[in-house]
Amino acid sequence: MDRAVEMVIAEYERREQVENEIKREIGFDHDQTRRDEFLLSVGRSSAQLLSILAKSLQPKTILEVGGSYGYSTIWLAEAAHSVGGKLITLEIQPRKQQYARERMAKAGLSAAVDYRLGDARESIRELAGPFDFVLLDLWKELYIPCFELFYPKLNPGAIVVADNMIYPELTRAESSQYRAHVRTKPHIDSVLLPVGGGLEVSRFTRGAL
Numbered sequence: 001m002d003r004a005v006e007m008v009i010a011e012y013e014r015r016e017q018v019e020n021e022i023k024r025e026i027g028f029d030h031d032q033t034r035r036d037e038f039l040l041s042v043g044r045s046s047a048q049l050l051s052i053l054a055k056s057l058q059p060k061t062i063l064e065v066g067g068s069y070g071y072s073t074i075w076l077a078e079a080a081h082s083v084g085g086k087l088i089t090l091e092i093q094p095r096k097q098q099y100a101r102e103r104m105a106k107a108g109l110s111a112a113v114d115y116r117l118g119d120a121r122e123s124i125r126e127l128a129g130p131f132d133f134v135l136l137d138l139w140k141e142l143y144i145p146c147f148e149l150f151y152p153k154l155n156p157g158a159i160v161v162a163d164n165m166i167y168p169e170l171t172r173a174e175s176s177q178y179r180a181h182v183r184t185k186p187h188i189d190s191v192l193l194p195v196g197g198g199l200e201v202s203r204f205t206r207g208a209l
Contacts, residue, residue, distance in 0.1 A: 001078060005078050007106075015039055019037075036093065050135060053161065053201070055083060059085045060086065061086055063134045064135045067100055072135060073104065089113060090116045090123045097115060120142060128153070129150070130153050135163070136162040136163065137163040160202040162199065187206035
C-alpha cells in the first residue's frame with residue numbers, strides 16, 4: 001500500500017480513538033442523537049477483509065452504499081486503483097462527503113472514485129451497473145431496499161458485504177431481517193462472519209436475472 005494511503009488511514013484511526021473516548025463519556029451506546037458527528041468506521045479488521053475480497057475479484061466497478069466520512073472508502077478506492085477499477089461511493093450528507101473527498105485527495109486516489117451525493121436509493125436507480133463488489137453500510141432499515149435495487153445489476157460472481165450484522169445491538173433486529181432476506185434470493189450464497197461489527201458476505205452465483 002502506498003505511503004500516502006497509509007498516512008490517511010492512520011489519520012482516520014487517530015480520529016476514531018479520540019472519538020471513542022468522547023462516546024464513552026457521553027454514553028453514546030444509549031443515546032445516539034449525536035451519531036452523525038462521529039466516524040463510526042467499519043474498523044481495520046473489516047476494512048482489511050474488504051480490501052482482500054475486492055482485490056481477489058479484480059473488480060471493474062465497486063459500489064459503496066454509505067460512504068460516511070470515508071474510512072472504508074479509502075480502503076475500497078485503494079483496492080479499485082490497484083486493479084484498474086472504479087469505486088462509486090454514495091453518501092447523503094454533504095459535509096461527510098466533503099471530508100472524504102479531502103482525505104481521498106491526500107491519499108492520491110481521487111481519480112479512482114466517483115462520488116454520488118443524495119438518497120442512496122435514488123442514486124442506485126440512476127446507476128446502470130453492473131457491479132462486481134458492493135459494501136452496504138448505511139442506516140440498517142435501508143439495507144433491504146438498497147439490496148433490492150442493486151441485486152438485478154450484480155455481475156456473475158459479485159460479492160456483497162453488509163456491515164454491523166452483530167453489533168451494535170440496537171440495530172440487531174434490522175440486521176437479522178436483512179440476513180434472512182438475502183438468503184431467500186435466488187443464486188445467492190451467504191455467510192455471517194464475526195469480523196468487526198459482523199459482516200454478512202454474500203456471493204451472486206449466476207448471470208443475468
